[in-house]
Amino acid sequence: MQATNILILILGLGLFAFYLGRGRSLAVAKPLGGIRHIHSLPSYYGAHVALWCALPSLLLLGLWMIFDDLLINSIVLKSLVAGGISTNAVGDGLLLNKVANLAEGVLPRKGEAPAMVAAADLMLRLQVISRWSLTALMLTLSLIGFGWSWSRISSTFRARPRVEKVMEKLLLTCACVAIFTTLGIVLSVLFESIQFFRSVPIDDFVFGLDWSPQTAIREDQVGSSGSFGAVPLFVGTLLISAVAMFVAVPVGLMSAIYLAEYASKTVRSYAKPALEVLAGIPTVVYGFFAALTVAPFLRDLGASFGLSVSSESALAAGGVMGVMIIPFISSLADDVITAVPQSMRDGSLAMGATKSETVRNVIIPAALPGIVGGIMLAVSRAIGETMIVVMAAGMAAKLTANPLDSVTTVTVQIVTLLTGDQEFDSPKTLAAFALGLMLFVVTLMLNIFALQIVKKYREQYD
Amino acid sequence: MNAIERASPALAAKSDAKQNLEVADNQVTVGQSFTDAPKMTMRNVNVFYDDKQAIHDVSVDISKNEVIAMIGPSGCGKSTFLRSLNRMNDTVESCRVEGEICMDGENLYAPKLDVVELRARVGMVFQKPNPFPKSIYDNVAYGPKIHGLADTRVDLDEIVENSLRKASLWEEVKERLHQSGTGLSGGQQQRLCIARAIAVSPEVILMDEPCSALDPIATAKIEELIEELSQNFTIAIVTHSMQQAARVSHRTAYFHLGRLIEVNPTEQVFTMPEHELTEAYITGRFG
Numbered sequence: 006m007q008a009t010n011i012l013i014l015i016l017g018l019g020l021f022a023f024y025l026g027r028g029r030s031l032a033v034a035k036p037l038g039g040i041r042h043i044h045s046l047p048s049y050y051g052a053h054v055a056l057w058c059a060l061p062s063l064l065l066l067g068l069w070m071i072f073d074d075l076l077i078n079s080i081v082l083k084s085l086v087a088g089g090i091s092t093n094a095v096g097d098g099l100l101l102n103k104v105a106n107l108a109e110g111v112l113p114r115k116g117e118a119p120a121m122v123a124a125a126d127l128m129l130r131l132q133v134i135s136r137w138s139l140t141a142l143m144l145t146l147s148l149i150g151f152g153w154s155w156s157r158i159s160s161t162f163r164a165r166p167r168v169e170k171v172m173e174k175l176l177l178t179c180a181c182v183a184i185f186t187t188l189g190i191v192l193s194v195l196f197e198s199i200q201f202f203r204s205v206p207i208d209d210f211v212f213g214l215d216w217s218p219q220t221a222i223r224e225d226q227v228g229s230s231g232s233f234g235a236v237p238l239f240v241g242t243l244l245i246s247a248v249a250m251f252v253a254v255p256v257g258l259m260s261a262i263y264l265a266e267y268a269s270k271t272v273r274s275y276a277k278p279a280l281e282v283l284a285g286i287p288t289v290v291y292g293f294f295a296a297l298t299v300a301p302f303l304r305d306l307g308a309s310f311g312l313s314v315s316s317e318s319a320l321a322a323g324g325v326m327g328v329m330i331i332p333f334i335s336s337l338a339d340d341v342i343t344a345v346p347q348s349m350r351d352g353s354l355a356m357g358a359t360k361s362e363t364v365r366n367v368i369i370p371a372a373l374p375g376i377v378g379g380i381m382l383a384v385s386r387a388i389g390e391t392m393i394v395v396m397a398a399g400m401a402a403k404l405t406a407n408p409l410d411s412v413t414t415v416t417v418q419i420v421t422l423l424t425g426d427q428e429f430d431s432p433k434t435l436a437a438f439a440l441g442l443m444l445f446v447v448t449l450m451l452n453i454f455a456l457q458i459v460k461k462y463r464e465q466y467d
Numbered sequence: 468m469n470a471i472e473r474a475s476p477a478l479a480a481k482s483d484a485k486q487n488l489e490v491a492d493n494q495v496t497v498g499q500s501f502t503d504a505p506k507m508t509m510r511n512v513n514v515f516y517d518d519k520q521a522i523h524d525v526s527v528d529i530s531k532n533e534v535i536a537m538i539g540p541s542g543c544g545k546s547t548f549l550r551s552l553n554r555m556n557d558t559v560e561s562c563r564v565e566g567e568i569c570m571d572g573e574n575l576y577a578p579k580l581d582v583v584e585l586r587a588r589v590g591m592v593f594q595k596p597n598p599f600p601k602s603i604y605d606n607v608a609y610g611p612k613i614h615g616l617a618d619t620r621v622d623l624d625e626i627v628e629n630s631l632r633k634a635s636l637w638e639e640v641k642e643r644l645h646q647s648g649t650g651l652s653g654g655q656q657q658r659l660c661i662a663r664a665i666a667v668s669p670e671v672i673l674m675d676e677p678c679s680a681l682d683p684i685a686t687a688k689i690e691e692l693i694e695e696l697s698q699n700f701t702i703a704i705v706t707h708s709m710q711q712a713a714r715v716s717h718r719t720a721y722f723h724l725g726r727l728i729e730v731n732p733t734e735q736v737f738t739m740p741e742h743e744l745t746e747a748y749i750t751g752r753f754g
Contacts, residue, residue, distance in 0.1 A: 269560070270560070346597075348593060348595055348597035349597060349599065349600075350558070351555065351558070351591075351593060351597065352593065352597040352598075352599065352660070352663075353599070353609070354555065354558060354586065355553065355555060355586055355590065355591035355593075355664075356586065356587075356590070356609060356610040356613065356663065356664070356667065357582075357583045357584065357585075357586035357587035357610065357613065357614060357667065358583070358609075358610075358613050359583055359613075362613050366599075366609065366613075367599050370599075370600065370601070371599075371600050
């Protein structure tokens with residue numbers, strides 16, 4: 006049976022077990038004079054039976070899915086070796102792939118070595134055995150679990166704390182999924198980066214001022230080895246992010262202050278959702294808005310002042326990105342400003358402070374940690390943003406602090422390095438991972454830095 | 468009426484007790500509402516929250532350097548009335564004030580009146596201590612700074628010290644003026660708020676149940692302080708504690724269901740109240 010079918014079957018069994026367990030506890034309770042004479046509510050007994058019925062076999066399913074491929078592959082490999090087909094460490098994966106393709110009928114069997122065909126048959130057979138034994142095992146486990154917990158239902162059986170405990174573990178598992186995923190991503194990026202740093206020295210990468218990742222495919226081509234200095238990319242990223250924050254922080258913060266402190270209820274109820282519409286626009290739409298509307302406008306504007314503005318400029322990309330980020334800042338800041346206790350406002354107003362003095366001297370300092378948090382979130386967002394920059398800021402890795410020039414960012418380079426057909430052993434491709442790692446480190450440090458600021462300037466109120 | 472349900476058995480003795488606690492629409496304030504040299508005068512004040520009327524036709528004077536206590540059961544409108552004296556009710560969107568409230572003959576609700584200036588002249592201390600999340604020094608310096616009362620740092624230091632001394636907090640905090648005001652104890656925080664209020668040298672100080680969140684010792688300190696302050700300031704205090712009203716005030720005003728029932732010298736209110744509602748309240752039959 007397919008794994009998905011088994012899964013559905015087991016979940017169905019669990020549901021069935023729930024009702025049986027609940028029914029049995031009710032039956033136990035009846036002669037005693039009602040459910041208050043048994044230890045836990047009937048639904049807890051039901052849940053206990055259901056958990057015992059479903060959880061062990063689901064665990065088995067998980068383990069089986071991890072290990073059965075490994076087992077089958079090693080058996081098949083052994084048979085191949087026995088059949089006289091030579092394998093070496095590098096070719097194992099390829100060979101097994103070929104066998105799997107043969108087994109599934111993706112590749113024609115005609116003309117293959119008999120040992121390969123035999124291996125394919127063996128693989129097919131093993132897979133069938135694996136599936137059926139899995140089904141049988143899971144069903145047995147379910148039934149055993151069900152029978153055991155069913156038989157334990159009695160008026161004194163403490164089902165509630167047990168179910169609670171399982172619930173806690175379940176929640177813990179979910180929390181772990183997020184943590185392990187992060188860890189997995191970091192590790193995978195890290196290993197690829199280490200590979201990259203084998204061919205390019207790490208200080209060349211971190212401190213190098215020249216970025217041109219085009220490596221020659223053949224030895225005899227010109228252009229040779231390419232250079233991987235990441236500084237221009239990070240400068241570009243910072244430049245665009247700075248432009249974006251320059252637009253987004255004042256506008257976002259001030260609109261938040263208006264909405265939270267000045268706007269009447271009706272204005273607020275229309276303006277807030279309207280602002281949040283900005284957050285719903287896809288970044289690619291912002292991208293062509295920046296590239297087709299804002300950038301040419303800026304270029305023409307610059308021309309009328311006698312400035313030469315590149316038609317793909319950091320200013321256009323950063324400005325539009327800033328607009329995109331406004332709702333992040335305004336909605337987060339609005340929340341923290343509204344959360345400042347009314348007694349603070351009253352205290353300040355009663356001293357004869359005007360509204361804006363109150364905002365400046367009392368509200369903002371009290372809401373600062375939340376505001377900084379929002380801004381940092383927005384900075385991370387700006388650094389990670391790709392689409393607008395691809396379309397509006399260009400690809401040229403220039404080391405410049407002039408926002409009228411075209412620059413490129415880390416994310417854009419990662420995209421260009423990884424799109425299209427790539428070989429995964431050239432530094433050109435691996436550079437993407439190193440860039441990703443460095444970006445991750447930079448944002449992490451930004452976040453830690455922000456947390457420190459928040460801690461230092463936090464003003465306690467109760 | 469909730470008050471009646473909780474009334475003591477003594478109430479049952481009065482056969483017409485229920486009628487006694489109702490307020491007639493044409494209720495007039497008894498006692499001595501008006502004084503010869505008033506600092507503030509209120510005439511026919513009505514306060515509404517949307518359509519709901521919270522204050523009905525209140526007329527009373529507050530004379531200079533007096534402490535007037537406002538007592539009454541919860542929800543009787545005494546806090547609302549107090550907050551209309553420095554227009555803190557402006558912050559409530561649905562609130563509307565009718566009638567005349569004057570200070571030194573100047574109508575506080577006149578369109579050209581500057582609220583900022585008014586609130587510098589009529590300070591306020593709130594129920595819950597609400598020091599700003601700033602240092603003790605900055606809390607007190609807040610008002611003088613925004614009103615430009617100190618030209619130099621030395622002036623400001625002096626104002627801060629004087630205010631803290633007047634609030635009898637100086638000795639306790641002089642070593643830690645630059646630590647956060649929120650780190651003080653509840654009673655100290657409330658005295659800090661009083662120091663903050665008097666730092667701008669107001670003429671009138673409104674206190675909205677200033678001791679209701681404090682323990683008895685801190686309360687005693689604040690009451691002592693109110694007595695001292697009354698030499699320089701006019702004080703209107705709302706309180707739930709009748710003992711407190713008896714201890715600190717010169718005159719007492721009794722509010723009931725948004726109406727001002729009686730105003731008389733404190734001694735008289737607590738010994739020979741003129742109105743039976745006042746008597747019922749101070750003898751603890753409801754409240």
